[in-house]
Each structure stands twice: as C-alpha cells, then as structure tokens.
Amino acid sequence: MTRAVVSLNSGSSSIKFGLYELDPNGAPVLAVRGKIERIGISPRLSIRDSAGGQLLEQEWPGEAGLTHADLLVSLFDWASTRLTGIEVTAIGHRVVHGGTDFVSPCLIDGDILVRLDRLCPLAPLHQPHNLSAIHAIARIAPALPQVACFDTAFHNGRPALAKRFAIPRALHDQGIQRYGFHGLSYEYIARRLAEVDAEMAAGRVIAAHLGNGASLCAMSAGKSMDTTMGFTALDGLMMGTRCGTIDPGVILHLQAEMGMAAKDVENLLYSRSGLLGVSGLSSDMRELSLSDRPEAAEAIDLFTWRAAREAGALASSLEGLDGLVFTAGIGEHHADVRARICRRLQWLGIRIDDAANTANAPLISLADSPIKVRIIPTDEERMIALHTLSILNGPQA
Ligand SMILES: Nc1ncnc2c1ncn2[C@@H]1O[C@H](COP(=O)(O)OP(=O)(O)O)[C@@H](O)[C@H]1O
Ligand SMILES: CC(=O)OP(=O)(O)O
Numbered sequence: 011m012t013r014a015v016v017s018l019n020s021g022s023s024s025i026k027f028g029l030y031e032l033d034p035n036g037a038p039v040l041a042v043r044g045k046i047e048r049i050g051i052s053p054r055l056s057i058r059d060s061a062g063g064q065l066l067e068q069e070w071p072g073e074a075g076l077t078h079a080d081l082l083v084s085l086f087d088w089a090s091t092r093l094t095g096i097e098v099t100a101i102g103h104r105v106v107h108g109g110t111d112f113v114s115p116c117l118i119d120g121d122i123l124v125r126l127d128r129l130c131p132l133a134p135l136h137q138p139h140n141l142s143a144i145h146a147i148a149r150i151a152p153a154l155p156q157v158a159c160f161d162t163a164f165h166n167g168r169p170a171l172a173k174r175f176a177i178p179r180a181l182h183d184q185g186i187q188r189y190g191f192h193g194l195s196y197e198y199i200a201r202r203l204a205e206v207d208a209e210m211a212a213g214r215v216i217a218a219h220l221g222n223g224a225s226l227c228a229m230s231a232g233k234s235m236d237t238t239m240g241f242t243a244l245d246g247l248m249m250g251t252r253c254g255t256i257d258p259g260v261i262l263h264l265q266a267e268m269g270m271a272a273k274d275v276e277n278l279l280y281s282r283s284g285l286l287g288v289s290g291l292s293s294d295m296r297e298l299s300l301s302d303r304p305e306a307a308e309a310i311d312l313f314t315w316r317a318a319r320e321a322g323a324l325a326s327s328l329e330g331l332d333g334l335v336f337t338a339g340i341g342e343h344h345a346d347v348r349a350r351i352c353r354r355l356q357w358l359g360i361r362i363d364d365a366a367n368t369a370n371a372p373l374i375s376l377a378d379s380p381i382k383v384r385i386i387p388t389d390e391e392r393m394i395a396l397h398t399l400s401i402l403n404g405p406q407a
C-alpha cells in the first residue's frame with residue numbers, strides 16, 4: 011500500500027483537489043490532481059495524473075443548480091473505484107475563515123467543527139462548503155484524520171493597524187477586524203517566489219490573486235503586511251459575483267430606504283454583483299472577454315481599474331514597490347487583464363514585455379522595469395498537503 015494525503019480546496023466557484031503520495035522520506039509527491047469548475051454556471055470536472063494525462067473529464071451542461079456537495083459525490087465515486095493500492099492517511103481542507111481563534115492549521119474534532127460553523131455567516135460562499143466536505147468525509151471514514159488549513163492564518167502577523175477598522179475599540183475586541191483571505195495561495199506564492207527569485211522575494215511585493223474571488227496581498231520579505239479583503243471575503247477588489255469595497259451607506263440605504271431584508275442584501279452583495287452584476291451577463295471572465303456587449307467591456311474595465319487602484323493603495327502600505335506577482339485563474343491566464351492593470355500602474359514604474367505577457371511567461375516585465383512583474387501559478391492544494399503533514403508528523407523541511 012502506498013501512503014498518501016488528499017487536499018481539498020473548495021472555492022466559491024470551484025472544488026480543486028490533489029492526491030499526494032508520500033515518498034520514502036514522507037514528502038508529498040503529486041500523483042493525481044483535479045478540479046470541478048464553473049459551479050453555479052455549468053460544472054465541469056477534470057482529473058489528471060501528475061504528468062497531465064487525462065484520467066476523467068465530465069460535464070454537466072447548464073446544470074447551474076448542482077451544489078458543491080452534489081459534485082463532491084461524483085468525486086468520491088470516482089475515488090472509490092480508482093484509488094486502489096493507496097492508503098489515504100489524512101485529508102487536509104482549505105477552511106476560509108478561522109476568526110480570532112484559529113491562526114494556524116489544526117486537527118479537526120467535533121468541538122472545532124462547532125466553532126468553525128459559527129463563522130459561516132462571515133464566509134457564506136465558502137465556509138459552508140468547506141465544512142460540508144469535512145462532515146461528508148467524517149461520515150464515510152470517521153477515523154480518518156482531517157486537518158483544517160485557514161485562509162486567514164497567513165495574514166495574522168500583519169501590523170496591528172492593518173487589522174483595525176475605524177470603529178469603537180470594543181467591537182474590534184469582539185472580533186470585528188480585518189482578517190484577509192486567500193492566505194494559502196499567498197503563502198505558496200511567497201515560498202515559490204523565494205525559490206525562483208530570492209532578491210524579489212526579499213523585497214516589497216504585491217501578489218494579485220485574481221480568480222472568481224480576487225484580492226491583493228502586500229508582502230514584505232514574504233510576510234503579509236496588508237491585504238484588500240477584510241472581515242469577510244466581500245471587501246476589496248471587484249470579483250466574479252462580489253462587489254468588493256462599497257460605501258457602507260449603500261447598505262444602510264438598501265435596508266432602511268428600499269426595505270431590503272438582510273438576507274437579500276447578502277445575496278445581492280455576494281452573488282449578484284461584481285462582473286455578473288455590472289455585465290448582466292456572466293461572472294466568468296473568459297465568457298465576458300468573448301462578448302461584444304458594451305456592458306461586458308465595462309465590467310472588465312471596472313475590474314482592471316479597481317485592481318490598479320487597490321494596488322496603488324497597497325504600494326502605499328509598503329511605502330514603495332519592488333515586484334508584482336499575478337496568480338489564480340485570471341491572473342495566470344488572462345494576458346489582456348494583466349496588461350490593462352499594468353498599464354494603469356505605469357506611473358509606479360511598471361513596464362511589461364507584451365510578447366512575454368501574451369505568452370503567459372514567468373517573467374513579464376521588461377529588463378529595465380524598476381518593478382519586476384511575474385506570473386506564478388498558485389498551488390493552494392500543495393500548501394494544504396504540507397500543512398496537513400506538519401500537523402500529522404511535525405514540521406517538514
Ligand atoms: N484560460 C483562462 N483564460 C482566461 N480566464 C480564465 C482562464 N481560466 C480561468 N479563467 C478565469 O478565472 C476565473 C476563475 O478563477 P479560479 O481561480 O479558478 O476561481 P476560484 O476563485 O473559484 O478558485 C474565472 O473568471 C475564469 O473565467
Ligand atoms: C476567499 C475567496 O474569495 O476564495 P475564492 O477565490 O476561492 O472564491
């Protein structure tokens with residue numbers, strides 16, 4: 011039997027997973043990876059081996075009503091027939107919100123699940139899916155260790171000012187603080203950047219995680235100093251279906267003057283805004299890029315304008331900038347969005363190489379650009395596997 015760990019990463023529009031076999035030193039070696047994407051639109055599953063060979067492709071055309079839980083069942087069915095000769099020793103999960111209590115990965119038990127469940131209202135597009143996967147696995151394999159790895163944890167060491175809203179102190183002390191998310195992605199980027207460009211990693215870098223959820227992280231020497239998301243994953247950039255930063259007066263107006271119930275406001279801000287709300291067409295950047303409708307073009311313009319504006323704010327938090335890293339679905343693959351954001355940041359000194367950008371090359375800035383710009387594919391699943399093993403065995407190299 012080959013021993014292995016599994017990583018599960020439930021995002022707002024996707025479930026990504028990785029199966030890592032353990033080598034003789036106990037280090038994780040990717041064997042199988044897969045993703046179910048476009049959940050809520052038209053789900054598509056793809057499973058590949060470590061060499062990229064296709065193991066399974068499946069589509070559910072137009073099945074917008076299929077939930078994360080429904081789709082996990084398809085995944086479990088496939089795993090139960092195909093994963094023979096492999097002993098899964100633990101499953102690690104991305105859990106988006108850790109609140110004030112969970113600032114590092116931990117082994118999950120019943121009490122922890124109850125405490126994590128209380129944070130669902132602070133991450134309604136993520137936390138319930140994260141926890142439902144944990145419950146489903148606990149039912150199938152109650153003795154299997156499961157580890158929670160938090161999106162918020164990487165940001166815990168930020169300076170105190172970056173965590174505080176300008177509201178009464180008592181509310182801050184009750185946990186109404188800026189937490190920040192996409193931390194597993196930023197932690198991976200910080201590690202990977204140190205491997206590919208130690209000089210850039212030692213400096214002041216903005217990492218742009220542009221996926222269905224989108225945020226920026228200001229890092230100094232690989233540590234989070236500031237980030238655009240706050241108490242929830244609604245704040246900051248415009249996203250697929252989320253509005254990003256909005257005048258809180260709008261919410262008061264919707265409730266007090268337009269009679270909207272809190273749940274309806276939640277639905278509006280999390281699920282009907284962002285690219286979808288502005289375009290009236292789709293939350294999916296690929297789809298918008300193919301459209302010739304002016305509303306689609308305006309949605310993309312607003313996305314890039316807002317991303318550049320927030321990058322300017324984070325450059326100020328860092329008191330200067332040495333590098334920019336693009337990652338996640340849009341950041342890794344969408345050359346035009348990257349080019350537009352970089353053009354708006356030319357005043358900072360950013361100069362990109364159009365050919366390298368079009369080719370999605372690892373380094374897309376010109377040699378004389380004072381700020382280096384890189385693309386680094388994120389790997390939250392690998393970060394989850396490493397944290398899971400460190401909880402099981404103690405820290406790995
Ligand atoms: N090849 C591609 N070209 C352009 N955009 C892409 C590509 N692949 C994914 N995207 C965009 O990335 C977004 C999804 O990002 P992803 O990081 O997978 O999402 P999630 O936040 O659910 O993890 C969608 O807007 C999608 O259109
Ligand atoms: C926190 C968050 O927005 O995650 P995702 O990008 O996976 O939706």
Ligand SMILES: [Mg+2]
Nearest residue numbers: 021022221223
């Ligand atoms: Mg994601």
